[in-house]
Amino acid sequence: MQAGELAGVLGALGQETRLQIIRILAPLSKGKAPVGLAAGQIAAALGVSPPTLSFHLKDLALRKLVVQKRRGRELIYFANLALILAALGEFVGELEI
Amino acid sequence: MQAGELAGVLGALGQETRLQIIRILAPLSKGKAPVGLAAGQIAAALGVSPPTLSFHLKDLALRKLVVQKRRGRELIYFANLALILAALGEFVGELEI
DNA sequence: TTGACAGTTCAACAGATGTAGAAATCTTGA
């Protein structure tokens, strides 16, 4: 993890809407066959407008905290749990030493 | 952990200056006899002005991520590692389920 | 090819945030 990168990850997760996005995607992003969730469904579930959701998804995707996959005309999003857990785990380890 | 509280903790840590405060305090805030660090020394170590440091310490103290103790005319700060690790641990647990 | 759907990008804006200088507060040592 680069210097300054951890603050970026924590900051990205430290915003209510983005944290909710990760929380709703998490259980749908693991196991043998992750299913993910379409952008529109995330927006509906969270009660935010499409542009607002897209703004946050872009931020999360830039930091690779989510990944997207097209399915027809929908864009399916998945949480990158491996990266998130690695970042948090590294930080926890640093604090515990 | 209350709803919305986790985002607050992550957000507080997701700012370079505040994250550095926690990082510099962490090793000085544990063990049998935590020593902590005076506000002025933190400011000097981080290269930020006293008002700026105070602004961030207030934010961290409000969320109980740091605690203070007076020693003469200095205010010694300690990271509340138990709380930070509990919050991160709870979140990690939620993502891993 | 075209109409509708899904999502993003653009433009604009209010409000929040981070910072530093100046002033105020609190504590101690003489």
Add this chain to the structure above:
DNA sequence: TCAAGATTTCTACATCTGTTGAACTGTCAA
């Protein structure tokens, strides 16, 4: 009591952030 030190609070300001409506892009179905 008083001067100096340590830190906070006040004030001001530039920048960043989150949100929205409007416009745009890409995809599919008929």
